[in-house]
Amino acid sequence: METSNIVWHPHPVTKDQRSEQKQQRPCVLWFTGLSAAGKSTVAGAVEEKLYQRGHHTYLLDGDNVRHGLNGDLGFSDEARVENIRRIGEAAKLFTDAGLIVLTAFISPFCADRQLVRALVEQGEFIEVHMDTPLTECEQRDPKGLYQKARDGLLKNFTGIDSEYEAPEAAEIVIKSAEFGIEECADQIIDYLLANQIIYAKTE
Amino acid sequence: METSNIVWHPHPVTKDQRSEQKQQRPCVLWFTGLSAAGKSTVAGAVEEKLYQRGHHTYLLDGDNVRHGLNGDLGFSDEARVENIRRIGEAAKLFTDAGLIVLTAFISPFCADRQLVRALVEQGEFIEVHMDTPLTECEQRDPKGLYQKARDGLLKNFTGIDSEYEAPEAAEIVIKSAEFGIEECADQIIDYLLANQIIYAKTE
Numbered sequence: 464m465e466t467s468n469i470v471w472h473p474h475p476v477t478k479d480q481r482s483e484q485k486q487q488r489p490c491v492l493w494f495t496g497l498s499a500a501g502k503s504t505v506a507g508a509v510e511e512k513l514y515q516r517g518h519h520t521y522l523l524d525g526d527n528v529r530h531g532l533n534g535d536l537g538f539s540d541e542a543r544v545e546n547i548r549r550i551g552e553a554a555k556l557f558t559d560a561g562l563i564v565l566t567a568f569i570s571p572f573c574a575d576r577q578l579v580r581a582l583v584e585q586g587e588f589i590e591v592h593m594d595t596p597l598t599e600c601e602q603r604d605p606k607g608l609y610q611k612a613r614d615g616l617l618k619n620f621t622g623i624d625s626e627y628e629a630p631e632a633a634e635i636v637i638k639s640a641e642f643g644i645e646e647c648a649d650q651i652i653d654y655l656l657a658n659q660i661i662y663a664k665t666e
Numbered sequence: 667m668e669t670s671n672i673v674w675h676p677h678p679v680t681k682d683q684r685s686e687q688k689q690q691r692p693c694v695l696w697f698t699g700l701s702a703a704g705k706s707t708v709a710g711a712v713e714e715k716l717y718q719r720g721h722h723t724y725l726l727d728g729d730n731v732r733h734g735l736n737g738d739l740g741f742s743d744e745a746r747v748e749n750i751r752r753i754g755e756a757a758k759l760f761t762d763a764g765l766i767v768l769t770a771f772i773s774p775f776c777a778d779r780q781l782v783r784a785l786v787e788q789g790e791f792i793e794v795h796m797d798t799p800l801t802e803c804e805q806r807d808p809k810g811l812y813q814k815a816r817d818g819l820l821k822n823f824t825g826i827d828s829e830y831e832a833p834e835a836a837e838i839v840i841k842s843a844e845f846g847i848e849e850c851a852d853q854i855i856d857y858l859l860a861n862q863i864i865y866a867k868t869e
Contacts, residue, residue, distance in 0.1 A: 475714040476723065484722065511678040519687065519722065520679065521763040531785075532755040535748070545738075552735040553756060560724040560765065582734075 481561030485519040488660045489558040491583055492565045492651065495576060495630060496593030497622045498608055499600040501639040501647065502567040505593065508648035510565055518661060521557050523550055524567040538619070544575060551579030558587055563660070571627045589660075591651060592633035597622045599640040684764030688722040691863045692761040694786055695768045695854065698779060698833060699796030700825045701811055702803040704842035704850065705770040708796065711851035713768055721864060724760055726753060727770040741822070747778060754782030761790055766863070774830045792863075794854060795836035800825045802843040 482489050492509065494502040503524050513520045529536075533549055536542040547570055557564040570576055580588040600622065601609040612620035619625040635654050637647045655661045685692050695712065697705040706727050716723050732739075736752055739745040750773055760767040773779055783791040803825065804812040815823035822828040838857050840850045858864045 475710040476717045476725075480717065481722070481724075484717070484720075507678040514679045514683065514687070517687075519684075519764075521684075521759070522679075523759070527759075527762075531758060532752060534755075549735060549752075552737075553759065555734060556724070556726070556730075556756065557760075557763070559730075560760070560763075561722075562763065 478559050478561060481559075483561075485561045486662070487518050487561070487563060489561050490563055490587045490589055490655075490660050491554045491558060491579070492563065492589050492591055493554075493570070493576065493579065494565065494567045494591045494593055495570045495633075496595060497597060497600045497627055498569060498620075499603040499605060500593035500595035501637075501644070502569075502593050504644055505591075505637060505639065505647045505651070506565040506567040508644050509651045512648055512652050513563060513655075513661070516661065516664060518563055519561065520563045520565060522565045522567065523553060523557075525569075528553070544572075547575040548578065551582050554579065555582050558583055563655075569621050569627070571621045571625065573628045573630070576630065589635065589654070590630050590633040591635045591637060592630045593639055594629070594636050595639045681762050681764060684762075686764075688764045689865070690721050690764070690766060692764050693766055693790045693792055693858075693863050694757045694761060694782070695766065695792050695794055696757075696773070696779065696782065697768065697770045697794045697796055698773045698836075699798060700800060700803045700830055701772060701823075702806040702808060703796035703798035704840075704847070705772075705796050707847055708794075708840060708842065708850045708854070709768040709770040711847050712854045715851055715855050716766060716858075716864070719864065719867060721766055722764065723766045723768060725768045725770065726756060726760075728772075731756070750778040751781060754785050757782065758785050761786055766858075772824050772830070774824045774828065776831045776833065779833065792838065792857070793833050793836040794838045794840060795833045796842055797832070797839050798842045 494506050496502050506522055510520050510522050528550055532553060533546050536546050550566060550568060554564045554566055576590060604610060608617060608620065611617040612623040621627050635651055637650060639647055656663055697709050699705050709725055713723050713725050731753055735756060736749050739749050753769060753771060757767045757769055779793060807813060811820060811823065814820040815826040824830050838854055840853060842850055859866055
């Protein structure tokens with residue numbers, strides 16, 4: 464790739480200004496976990512709570528990204544890596560815009576998540592491990608995918624015939640089999656408050 | 667590509683809520699024009715004016731996108747089409763987030779710009795044609811690219827040995843050879859006010 468004619472322009476409006484305007488510290492809440500672990504559900508609940516507190520957010524998930532930005536990608540190993548890379552780069556643009564971005568993807572491999580962590584600024588990548596046992600996920604199976612995978616109709620399904628590499632040091636670990644959706648979301652809000660990503664509002 | 671297991675989830679927080687929160691109508695201000703026509707400069711000035719009015723914006727340009735999201739793409743015809751497609755999809759995500767997104771890319775081909783227009787909602791795509799004569803751009807030549815192209819050191823350079831297809835019905839036409847940067851930016855702000863993308867603030 465040629466890059467010799469590319470120069471980085473400073474923008475007139477800075478990331479700090481965009482964040483200050485929104486009264487928050489931008490970050491990426493990167494949800495990772497098995498299919499049916501509750502990633503999208505809990506991310507959605509967190510987004511709603513942040514919205515109600517007046518925060519500016521955006522949720523990227525496999526469904527909206529797969530239909531658009533990554534609509535050209537299939538499901539090969541190479542395509543899966545590129546899928547996560549682009550999502551990471553998109554998340555970086557959203558944090559640059561001053562937003563709190565939530566992402567909900569299985570993202571089974573440590574190396575891919577590490578790549579995204581390295582893309583954004585120190586302290587901006589908050590890994591949220593939806594630590595839900597496989598047995599629980601398989602029992603939920605809202606789309607019947609585990610059943611299809613067990614029947615051999617879906618190949619390379621994470622947890623069945625493709626590995627899920629659990630994070631070793633996720634910033635937040637959520638046990639969605641033990642707590643309700645609201646409680647899980649509150650645990651994440653508490654983390655954001657404790658780490659001054661957002662601030663308690665006094666009425 | 668398999669899509670049979672992909673289902674679109676409605677998000678708890680809607681585009682309308684995100685836009686309402688920001689007191690603006692999201693849109694894409696898509697700047698198009700020759701190299702050195704003033705796209706990034708005027709887009710930056712518009713962003714600054716919008717910020718000063720309290721609006722929530724983000725500027726995508728060839729430089730920040732080429733280093734990240736589209737860092738894997740070269741400069742073949744195919745790569746150029748994919749470049750614009752991804753930028754369009756990213757812009758769509760930003761409008762979904764409720765932002766006014768500005769993009770500054772040569773984007774020389776009508777078909778590519780039309781593709782992006784079709785991605786977003788009716789009325790959201792605002793094409794800004796930086797209608798600056800080639801002679802003027804070549805005279806400015808801040809990076810010496812026209813000179814390199816004339817010397818045969820750069821191939822497929824828009825305006826020299828690759829066509830620029832001017833928009834036939836751009837929403838906004840800016841004559842950057844006739845007006846200063848501030849005036850050009852004000853013309854765009856006036857359009858946004860007249861079309862109720864943003865609202866006049868009464869102090």
